[in-house]
Amino acid sequence: MSKKLVKGKKMIMGVCSGLADYFQLDPTLVRIAFLIALLFFGTGLLLYVILAVVMPSE
Template sequence: MGSKRLYRTEGSYKMLCGVCGGLAEYFDLDPTLVRVGWVIAFFAFSVGLWAYLICAIIMPKKSDVYPGY
């Protein structure tokens, strides 16, 4: 059984850096719900922007995790 890997999405699923799309695939959620969650965190807690930037820097792209995509 293969293990799940967390990565940033690429292609049509990517809006800015692909962080929300990658999290949505990892947790099997709708990417729109994850994006709305990030926006709420940005305006309500003021950490959404910093968390997104850190994830964009740390998380690898899908093509780096799974070569050939």
């Protein structure tokens, strides 16, 4: 069975849970990674918005 990158259970837009399902990680870890990217690098928000637009819903 092939994996497909789709939005998951929504907390805000479902991007983090979709990525966590695809890579078989804990959604909390992915959310923390986006928060760190936002605070330290400034790219987390831009990446999140792009993925929210591009990723299809379930």
